Amino acid sequence: MARASDVSGLERSGWRSKSVKDELRLNVIARLRENRPILPGIVGYEQTVTPQVVNALLSGHDFILLGLRGQAKTRILRSLADLLDDEIPAIAGCEIRDDPLRPVCAACRRRAAEQKGGVPIVWIPREERYHEKLATPDVTIADLIGDLDPIKAATRKLTFADPEVIHYGILPRANRGIFAVNELPDLQARIQVGLLNILEEGDVQIRGFPIRLPLDLLLTFSANPEDYTNRGRIITPLRDRIRSQILTHYPRTLEEAQAITAQEARVDRPAAVRVGVPAYIRTVIEEVAFQARSSELVDQSSGVSARLPIALTENTLSNAERRAFTAGAEEATARISDVLAAVAAVTGKIELVYEGEREGPLAVARHVMGRAVKAVFDRHFPDAYKPGEEAGRILVPGREGDRALGRFHGRGAAPEALRDPEARGSRAQVPGDRDARRDRGGHGVRARGAAPVLAPGEGRDRGRESLPRHVRGHGARPEEAR
Numbered sequence: 001m002a003r004a005s006d007v008s009g010l011e012r013s014g015w016r017s018k019s020v021k022d023e024l025r026l027n028v029i030a031r032l033r034e035n036r037p038i039l040p041g042i043v044g045y046e047q048t049v050t051p052q053v054v055n056a057l058l059s060g061h062d063f064i065l066l067g068l069r070g071q072a073k074t075r076i077l078r079s080l081a082d083l084l085d086d087e088i089p090a091i092a093g094c095e096i097r098d099d100p101l102r103p104v105c106a107a108c109r110r111r112a113a114e115q116k117g118g119v120p121i122v123w124i125p126r127e128e129r130y131h132e133k134l135a136t137p138d139v140t141i142a143d144l145i146g147d148l149d150p151i152k153a154a155t156r157k158l159t160f161a162d163p164e165v166i167h168y169g170i171l172p173r174a175n176r177g178i179f180a181v182n183e184l185p186d187l188q189a190r191i192q193v194g195l196l197n198i199l200e201e202g203d204v205q206i207r208g209f210p211i212r213l214p215l216d217l218l219l220t221f222s223a224n225p226e227d228y229t230n231r232g233r234i235i236t237p238l239r240d241r242i243r244s245q246i247l248t249h250y251p252r253t254l255e256e257a258q259a260i261t262a263q264e265a266r267v268d269r270p271a272a273v274r275v276g277v278p279a280y281i282r283t284v285i286e287e288v289a290f291q292a293r294s295s296e297l298v299d300q301s302s303g304v305s306a307r308l309p310i311a312l313t314e315n316t317l318s319n320a321e322r323r324a325f326t327a328g329a330e331e332a333t334a335r336i337s338d339v340l341a342a343v344a345a346v347t348g349k350i351e352l353v354y355e356g357e358r359e360g361p362l363a364v365a366r367h368v369m370g371r372a373v374k375a376v377f378d379r380h381f382p383d384a385y386k387p388g389e390e391a392g393r394i395l396v397p398g399r400e401g402d403r404a405l406g407r408f409h410g411r412g413a414a415p416e417a418l419r420d421p422e423a424r425g426s427r428a429q430v431p432g433d434r435d436a437r438r439d440r441g442g443h444g445v446r447a448r449g450a451a452p453v454l455a456p457g458e459g460r461d462r463g464r465e466s467l468p469r470h471v472r473g474h475g476a477r478p479e480e481a482r
């Protein structure tokens with residue numbers, strides 16, 4: 001069936017007006033019934049945030065996402081656009097995209113009276129129905145709602161009391177769609193009042209002239225709880241109108257965090273060099289964010305963004321690439337030293353407390369990265385001392401420690417390291433490495449695999465202490481391999 005091109009055609013087609021919130025509700029219900037994801041691509045929120053967003057949409061609530069930075073708040077809001085209808089009809093030429101069957105602006109009501117069913121309509125795709133505004137202290141009522149346009153008034157010989165002289169702001173232009181205000185507390189209190197008036201009462205005063213403008217919108221907000229208390233606040237009546245407040249969080253498991261990073265990091269690059277990233281390197285990168293989120297040197301009230309491991313992955317890859325290009329190699333495998341060299345991805349993404357500031361961002365970043373390496377190392381190599389046993393008693397080779405070592409070399413870093421031609425070429429120069437290979441039946445990768453896992457700085461020494469003695473004795477020789 002051809003799409004209607006004027007109001008009477010639309011009426012004949014049987015199209016019915018519905019509000020944005022009803023439209024979203026119906027589409028959410030359809031997805032729930034078909035067991036299709038509501039927020040595809042949002043990882044780690046399946047049991048927590050997503051159900052609450054769905055409830056808010058079913059309730060027809062305007063809602064706010066409250067959480068620290070880098071918790072996918074903006075991404076969730078943007079993905080709401082996918083829940084709208086493919087396209088909706090609107091009166092052609094209307095600045096606020098009036099519903100053809102229920103026009104609200106003065107100009108459209110006049111045209112409807114003059115032309116009856118002949119008023120032309122256009123179809124608006126869903127991508128054009130999501131608008132967002134980053135709240136900043138300099139946002140004005142004119143930006144958000146509109147202003148009187150003296151040129152319009154002069155050329156059309158209208159007085160300022162005539163609603164047709166309004167130059168609409170971003171909110172009316174988002175009519176019949178989704179409007180997101182990011183960092184709501186940064187909006188001045190009197191602008192928030194204007195926002196409240198237009199949403200609650202459907203009217204607002206522009207330069208003293210009362211304007212009636214019943215808008216049809218789903219209004220969503222995001223805010224950082226730190227700003228909530230420190231930089232600004234949300235006026236109580238507006239908070240009251242935002243019926244659902246949904247708390248976001250950082251990924252709770254390493255697996256979820258890795259899935260997010262894998263989805264977001266730019267690793268598919270046009271290049272002649274192929275870079276392999278061993279699983280343990282990915283774990284270390286993710287662990288850096290987890291360690292930063294528990295470090296006493298990092299300001300936890302501002303959070304450690306999920307963008308940290310994403311940027312760290314990208315920079316780690318770049319460092320391995322750079323190494324390969326310089327060495328004229330065609331492939332490379334990312335190493336711990338590449339992660340440490342990617343420190344630029346960490347320093348800017350952690351806010352420091354006073355003690356951290358005294359150390360400096362670089363020292364804190366290295367400290368956090370060292371702890372991450374140590375934590376991953378400890379997971380691969382269990383402590384030589386069984387808990388509860390007297391100190392000094394060493395596990396017999398072939399027991400837990402050795403099996404963990406076997407697992408590590410069997411499935412972990414070793415195969416990737418072997419494929420790194422640069423590493424193969426340089427191995428002969430590592431003193432002591434040849435002996436290590438002979439000792440272990442020529443499995444010389446042990447030294448390459450084990451040594452870089454050791455933590456730098458304070459982590460390094462503790463990492464070595466936790467190695468089983470038989471490993472330190474003749475197998476890995478981490479001190480020589482480095």
Ligand SMILES: [Zn+2]
Pocket residue numbers: 091094095096097098103104105106107108109
């Ligand atoms: Zn209109």
